[in-house]
Amino acid sequence: MLNQHNNNLSWKKEFMAGLIGYFTTVYIVAVNSQILESAGLPLESGMVATILASAVGCLIMAMYANAPMVLIPGMGVNALFAYSIVEGTGLDFSQGLAVVIVAGLLFIVTAFTRLGDWLKVAIPDSLKHAITVGLGLFLTLIGLEKGGLVVRGEHSLITLGNPSSAIVITSLLTLFIGIFLFTRNVPGNFLVTMIAGTIIAAFTGVLNDRGNMISLEEQSWVFMPDFSAITSFGFWMAVFPLAIVLIFENMGLIHGQLNMLEQENKFKRSYQATAFASIMSGFFGTSPTVSSAESAAVIASGGKSGRAALTMGVLFLGTLLFIPWISMVPSTAIAPILIIVGALMVQNIKEIPLHDLTEAMPAFLIIVMIPFTYSIADGMAFGFIAYPIVKFAIGKQRELSTPVVLIAMVFLIEFIMRSLGH
Numbered sequence: 001m002l003n004q005h006n007n008n009l010s011w012k013k014e015f016m017a018g019l020i021g022y023f024t025t026v027y028i029v030a031v032n033s034q035i036l037e038s039a040g041l042p043l044e045s046g047m048v049a050t051i052l053a054s055a056v057g058c059l060i061m062a063m064y065a066n067a068p069m070v071l072i073p074g075m076g077v078n079a080l081f082a083y084s085i086v087e088g089t090g091l092d093f094s095q096g097l098a099v100v101i102v103a104g105l106l107f108i109v110t111a112f113t114r115l116g117d118w119l120k121v122a123i124p125d126s127l128k129h130a131i132t133v134g135l136g137l138f139l140t141l142i143g144l145e146k147g148g149l150v151v152r153g154e155h156s157l158i159t160l161g162n163p164s165s166a167i168v169i170t171s172l173l174t175l176f177i178g179i180f181l182f183t184r185n186v187p188g189n190f191l192v193t194m195i196a197g198t199i200i201a202a203f204t205g206v207l208n209d210r211g212n213m214i215s216l217e218e219q220s221w222v223f224m225p226d227f228s229a230i231t232s233f234g235f236w237m238a239v240f241p242l243a244i245v246l247i248f249e250n251m252g253l254i255h256g257q258l259n260m261l262e263q264e265n266k267f268k269r270s271y272q273a274t275a276f277a278s279i280m281s282g283f284f285g286t287s288p289t290v291s292s293a294e295s296a297a298v299i300a301s302g303g304k305s306g307r308a309a310l311t312m313g314v315l316f317l318g319t320l321l322f323i324p325w326i327s328m329v330p331s332t333a334i335a336p337i338l339i340i341v342g343a344l345m346v347q348n349i350k351e352i353p354l355h356d357l358t359e360a361m362p363a364f365l366i367i368v369m370i371p372f373t374y375s376i377a378d379g380m381a382f383g384f385i386a387y388p389i390v391k392f393a394i395g396k397q398r399e400l401s402t403p404v405v406l407i408a409m410v411f412l413i414e415f416i417m418r419s420l421g422h
Contacts, residue, residue: 010307011307013302013303014068014302014303014304014305014307014308014311015307015308015311016301016302017068017298017299017301017302017303017308017311018068018298018303018307018308018309018310018311018312018315019311019315020187020188020297020298020301021068021070021294021295021297021298021301021303021308021311021312022070022311022312022315022316023187023188023191024070024187024188024190024191024294024297024298025054025070025072025292025294025312026191026315026316026319027190027191027193027194027337028050028054028072028073028075028292029047029050029051029054029319029326030047030194030326030329030333030334031075031334031337031338032046032050032072032073032078032286032287033046033047033049033050033326034046034146034331034334035078035079035082035142035287036049036050036078036081036082036285036286036287038082038083038087039081039082039083039086039087039093039096040086040092040093041093041285043327044323044327045285046285046286047323047326047327048285048320048323049223049284049285049286050072050073050286051316051317051319051320051323052284052317053071053072053073053277053280053281053284053286053289054070054071054072054073054289054312054313054316055313055314055316055317056277056280056284056313057071057072057274057277057280057281057289057313058070058071058309058310058312058313058316059309059310059313060273060276060277060280061270061273061274061277061291061306061309062306062307062308062309062310062313063306063310064269064272064273064276065266065269065270065272065273065306066266066269066305066306067258067261067263067266067269067270067273067305067306067309068261068295068298068299068303068304068305068306068307068308068309069254069257069270069274069291069292069295069298069309070291070292070294070295070298070309070312071273071274071277071289071290071291071292072289072290072292072294073281073286073287073288073289073290074246074249074287074288074289074290074292075135075139075338075341075345076132076135076136076138076139076245076249076345076376077242077245077246077249077287077288077290078286078287079135079138079139079142079376080135080241080242080245080287080376080377081096081099081100081242081287081288082287083138083142083374083375083376084238084241084375084376084377084378085099085238085242085377088374088375088377088378089234089235089237089238089377090234091229091234091235091238092226094223094224094225094226095225095226095227095228095229095235096238097223097225097226097282097283097285098225098226098227098229098230098235098282099235099238099239099242100225100242100278100279100281100282100287100288101225101279101282101283102230102235102239103239103242103243103246103278103288104246104275104278104279104281104282104288105279106239106243106247107243107246107247107250107274107275107278107279108272108275108276108279110247110275111268111271111272111274111275112272116247116251116271118403119247119248119403120248120251121401122401122402122403122404123244123248123401123403123404124359124387124404125351126352126353126359126360126362126363127362127363127366127383127384127387127404128248128252129348129349129351129352129363130352130362130363130364130366130367130383131244131245131248131366131370131376131380131383132249132345132348133345133346133348133349133352133363133366133367134366134367134368134369134370134371134376134379134380135245135345135370135376136341136342136343136344136345136346136348137342137346137367137368137370137371138342138370138371138374138376138379139338139339139341139342139345140338140339140342140343140346140371141342141371141374142338143334143335143336143337143338143339143342144335144339145335146171146331146332146334146335146338147161147167147168147171147172147174147175147331147332147335147336147339148161148162148165148167148168148171148332149161149168149171149172149335166204166205166206167206167331167332169204170197170200170201170204170206170330170332171332171335171336173197173200174193174196174197174200174332174333174335174336175335175336175339175340177193177196177197177336178190178193178197178336178337178339178340179336179340181193182340187297190337190340193333193336193337194329194333194334194337195333196333197329197330197332197333197334197336198328198329198330198333200332200333201330201332201333206330206332207328207330222283222284223282223283223284223285225282225283233414233417237377237410237411237414238377240407240410241376241377241380242288244380244407245376246278246288246290249290250271250274250275250290250291251271253290253291253292253293253295254267254270254271254274254291255267256296257291257295257296257299258270260296260299260300261299261304263304270291274289274290274291277289278290293344298312349367357390358390358391358394358396358399361386361390362383362384362386362387362390363383365379365382365383365386366379366380366382366383366384367379369382369383380411381411381412381414381415384404384407384408384411385408385411385412385415387400387404387408388400388404388405388408
């Protein structure tokens, strides 16, 4: 009888942790779908894709790894997919999904072999952290654009948006609310920010029209990725940056979360579950899912097993019923979330040894070139190419690993081919 009572208490605690995790991350449905819309996917279809990928990812984590992690399309990863892979390489949306699946397969190879551990040691931490910081600045730039806070300048690339416009005023008010809620650590702060931003938009006249219910006849629940470009060099130059980001971002996130949970023994299966989920994302029509940083909120709320992840998976499926209301959320309510997430990612700069210029200079190139070229892949290329050059220049070539040199050569060859018009 006592065991039954303890089990009921455990289920209740796990359910509450899952509920908190869901409300902490459900904002991703509106945010990710607007980014996918930039890649050519209709807004409502992007919402369905985001919901299904998140739900299935959480269920895989629950059933396979028995860990309380929430899997949602990664912030930064979605920008890489939409702006660098689809818009930046000339691939269409279906071909971009093929890139997601191939990158996911490479992710799986590292999850089931020792290749992952080898790469973890071989790729310098400074470059890994620089990618995160660069992604953060890129998300911030996208948020500033979506909120009308920066626009194309008459005598410069960008300039300040019109401070008196309804869009800018709405974005700024929502941003201030978001910063206040986040710094006060209010539960579900991004969700509350999004709701508040939508209400403000209604008063300022920039609210979107209400959408329609998803039609079972019209909605495609599963996408067929197009592998027609797989033999092209450009396809693989899209695969490698995505695979690199997926592998190292998830390594860091999962390790930190399980360390917080004091269940490091679950790393292997959790990492493998994340790899499986990333491949499924390509068939649902979205950028890959990752183990979200918000999983820390689930763990802090008492989530210790897959029951919390199962709860989140079921709740995400129920979100399909709310798509007409989610589609009302305007860009002015999404922009502040992108800016705040960007600020969080930029904090990784403190992990870069700025006193060592052989590490700092390549990292700096990644950080500035990602937003300034509006391409995550190109920004990464500058840093990876510079890294071996700087090390050779001062006689520290022994610090170079084979993977870093190979990646640098691949990026360099791609630049050369692009300059020749191929």
